[in-house]
Amino acid sequence: AQSVTQLDSHVSVSEGTPVLLRCNYSSSYSPSLFWYVQHPNKGLQLLLKYTSAATLVKGINGFEAEFKKSETSFHLTKPSAHMSDAAEYFCVVSGGYSSASKIIFGSGTRLSIRP
């Protein structure tokens, strides 16, 4: 069974300060993990993905995430927030290459950026 928990429903940071969006997962398989971003009135866009290569994954727009197996975490970070980062962020876990496998989305974290 797989599950994903995003620990914060809403995060607010000031422009230019670091961003941390937290995600914990549970998976019976060696998981693939993703972060997607959804800007208002838009579809979801992939930020980055982890598939058992390097544990530190770099994505688009300066975001990165670190896979920590011991902590079952895949937190998303960015050193310096920009106003355009304001959006909803989804952590996603998937695993297994079977017809019954599903992609599980977290409940989302809304990121607000204060000027």
Place this chain on the structure above:
Amino acid sequence: DSGVTQTPKHLITATGQRVTLRCSPRSGDLSVYWYQQSLDQGLQFLIHYYNGEERAKGNILERFSAQQFPDLHSELNLSSLELGDSALYFCASSPDPGTNEKLFFGSGTQLSVL
């Protein structure tokens, strides 16, 4: 632009009606996924098709059905609509039947049931 096209963008209908949502995947992508996004339920996986065959089912109601056609476009049919079916419905595609490849999302169909 993800390359995934969903039509219509907005749909307003009444309870008890039936609607069809359409999705054209990226060129060459064989997998199509449908998701429902609402404020109270978040993003819910509905169903996955690969090359015309159903591969996985999620939280899809019996009033809902989907299919993928030989040209790989997909349709999601919602019948006997209820107020609670109001949501944003996303389609996503990927080239692969598995789950390790990234998904490319359309911009969604906003369904309002009045």
